[in-house]
Amino acid sequence: MTSKRQRQFYVFCVAPSLAVLAVITLLPALYLLATSFTPLNLTRPETQWDFSSPLISYGQLLSDDRLANSVWVQIKLSFWTVSLQLLIGLGLALLLNVKSRLLEALRTVFLIPMVLPPIVVAIIWKVIYTPDISPMHGIFRAIGWNVPALITNPDWALTSIIIADTWEWFPFTMLMVLAALQMMPQELLDAAKVDGASPWQLTRHVTLPFIQGVLLVAGLFRLIDSIKAFPLIYILTDGGPGSLTEVTNYYSFLQAFNFSYLGFSSAITVVLLAATIVLSWIIIRAVGWGVRVD
Amino acid sequence: MSTRKSDRVLMQALAVVLALLALSPFLWLLVMSFKTNDEIFHWPPRLFFAATLDNYAALWTTDFRGSFANSLVVSVVSTIVSLVIGVPAAYALSRWQSRSGATITLWILASRMAPPIAFTIPYFLAYRYLELLDTLAGLIVIYLTFNLSLVIWMMRPFYDQLPRALEEAAWIDGATMWQGFTRIILPLSGPGLAATAILCFLFAWNDFFFALILTRTEAMTAPVAVVNFMNYEGWEWGRIAAGGTMIMLPVLVFSFVVRRYLVSGLTGGAIKG
Numbered sequence: 001m002t003s004k005r006q007r008q009f010y011v012f013c014v015a016p017s018l019a020v021l022a023v024i025t026l027l028p029a030l031y032l033l034a035t036s037f038t039p040l041n042l043t044r045p046e047t048q049w050d051f052s053s054p055l056i057s058y059g060q061l062l063s064d065d066r067l068a069n070s071v072w073v074q075i076k077l078s079f080w081t082v083s084l085q086l087l088i089g090l091g092l093a094l095l096l097n098v099k100s101r102l103l104e105a106l107r108t109v110f111l112i113p114m115v116l117p118p119i120v121v122a123i124i125w126k127v128i129y130t131p132d133i134s135p136m137h138g139i140f141r142a143i144g145w146n147v148p149a150l151i152t153n154p155d156w157a158l159t160s161i162i163i164a165d166t167w168e169w170f171p172f173t174m175l176m177v178l179a180a181l182q183m184m185p186q187e188l189l190d191a192a193k194v195d196g197a198s199p200w201q202l203t204r205h206v207t208l209p210f211i212q213g214v215l216l217v218a219g220l221f222r223l224i225d226s227i228k229a230f231p232l233i234y235i236l237t238d239g240g241p242g243s244l245t246e247v248t249n250y251y252s253f254l255q256a257f258n259f260s261y262l263g264f265s266s267a268i269t270v271v272l273l274a275a276t277i278v279l280s281w282i283i284i285r286a287v288g289w290g291v292r293v294d
Numbered sequence: 295m296s297t298r299k300s301d302r303v304l305m306q307a308l309a310v311v312l313a314l315l316a317l318s319p320f321l322w323l324l325v326m327s328f329k330t331n332d333e334i335f336h337w338p339p340r341l342f343f344a345a346t347l348d349n350y351a352a353l354w355t356t357d358f359r360g361s362f363a364n365s366l367v368v369s370v371v372s373t374i375v376s377l378v379i380g381v382p383a384a385y386a387l388s389r390w391q392s393r394s395g396a397t398i399t400l401w402i403l404a405s406r407m408a409p410p411i412a413f414t415i416p417y418f419l420a421y422r423y424l425e426l427l428d429t430l431a432g433l434i435v436i437y438l439t440f441n442l443s444l445v446i447w448m449m450r451p452f453y454d455q456l457p458r459a460l461e462e463a464a465w466i467d468g469a470t471m472w473q474g475f476t477r478i479i480l481p482l483s484g485p486g487l488a489a490t491a492i493l494c495f496l497f498a499w500n501d502f503f504f505a506l507i508l509t510r511t512e513a514m515t516a517p518v519a520v521v522n523f524m525n526y527e528g529w530e531w532g533r534i535a536a537g538g539t540m541i542m543l544p545v546l547v548f549s550f551v552v553r554r555y556l557v558s559g560l561t562g563g564a565i566k567g
Binding site for chain 2: 005006007009010011013014016017018020021024025026027028029031032035092095096098100102103106108109110111112113114115116117118119120123124125126127128132133135138141142167175224227228230231234235249252253256257262265266269270272273276277279280281283284
């Protein structure tokens with residue numbers, strides 16, 4: 001029951017935010033879409049508003065092998081990082097979900113990789129992957145292994161990115177699973193225990209079904225974020241060697257800001273953005289927002 | 295869970311070992327920032343070495359100081375602007391049941407989730423005409439794209455939990471709706487506001503991509519400045535480590551303060567931690 005006066009007040013409160021959001025997010029998104037219909041190349045200013053063949057960039061998308069490669073790299077990176085983060089996060093959450101002062105303190109400690117500025121994470125791993133100063137390579141040498149620099153090695157470059165990214169974000173899945181575990185009704189566990197369930201059965205048949213929704217949402221969030229992977233790749237491998245670690249987002253960045261092909265880059269980005277919006281929509285459905293009834 | 299005592303000890307020991315293992319890369323960088331260059335290349339590393347603040351002192355004589363100040367200004371201003379615009383909206387959206395709620399929800403979530411390059415290309419082009427490239431104002435505006443959405447996300451569930459009876463009582467006593475909001479609701483929002491403000495600050499402070507592309511020299515932020523140590527001045531590992539440490543210091547302190555709110559901040563309220 002909202003009176004007219006109330007509605008006026010709410011509109012007055014919401015309007016500035018919506019107006020600002022429209023100018024800073026909607027307008028740029030439309031501008032991006034418009035640019036994607038032009039062959040804009042910064043070195044040739046006349047291409048800025050050239051809509052004579054609007055779908056030229058989209059046509060190029062389909063025939064660009066380097067783009068196809070970047071999508072494949074993206075799929076590998078997303079698959080491995082999201083899976084590893086879910087596994088490690090779940091394992092740690094189960095380990096730490098015990099009432100104990102020590103373990104509660106450790107929960108906070110485990111969060112550190114996630115809250116570090118991404119650029120600092122990239123620097124940390126640059127140190128680890130640089131043989132001259134790396135403690136990891138020091139240990140390898142000490143036990144007699146001759147390990148080449150991983151980030152310049154074609155066999156290991158993507159794996160080294162996956163390791164660093166997993167390290168940065170496993171706390172996120174851990175935190176979400178912990179939050180869900182704490183909402184788990186005690187009666188559920190007690191009932192299973194009365195029936196004589198072993199700890200393993202308890203985890204497998206009671207805990208896991210209870211948290212699978214959270215795992216799905218955490219996985220989706222990580223999936224969307226993995227599309228944005230940038231600082232690690234920029235600092236560690238620069239997309240190389242060759243284009244073995246060049247994900248789509250990175251390829252789009254190179255096209256736009258190294259090669260000046262903003263039109264083509266916009267077309268790639270429009271597709272990325274569309275994928276993001278679809279995934280966000282799936283999250284909203286999964287969580288059940290928008291059907292909220294108070 | 296009722297586990298046997300020996301199991302409990304074993305689990306705790308395992309957790310401690312894993313925590314040390316997980317933190318070792320981070321600790322290594324921290325320690326490195328206090329080492330001289332000779333010490334950094336020394337193997338095996340000495341546990342007790344003569345710690346030095348030289349890296350920090352050297353860092354402070356470079357342009358890094360200005361970049362650090364830029365980072366502070368941009369993060370603080372974008373946080374304040376986001377709060378001023380976003381908090382009333384969060385309150386109204388919480389109280390006002392409207393059919394367009396789901397659309398606004400998707401819009402806000404999508405702006406938070408969009409790959410940064412989707413905004414960078416149009417902003418870069420527009421800023422060339424508006425002469426906002428390499429300015430603090432330009433960065434502040436683009437940081438609103440994620441921070442304004444974050445404020446609405448964080449504060450709306452917070453207001454959902456405050457009973458309506460609070461402001462309704464004030465209205466009956468003759469207060470206007472605006473007074474009900476500023477005198478009754480806002481003073482109760484302290485903890486939520488603080489947590490939201492810190493998260494906004496952190497997201498702006500942590501940004502690398504936008505600053506990399508939209509700044510050159512004048513408005514360069516600390517994360518970009520540190521990376522420049524890698525590119526142009528040879529491999530000054532000590533200085534790079536010191537710079538990295540200075541960037542992460544405020545982050546670690548603030549994160550510890552708001553650790554309870556981290557989940558809802560990162561997932562836009564999907565799950566309240």
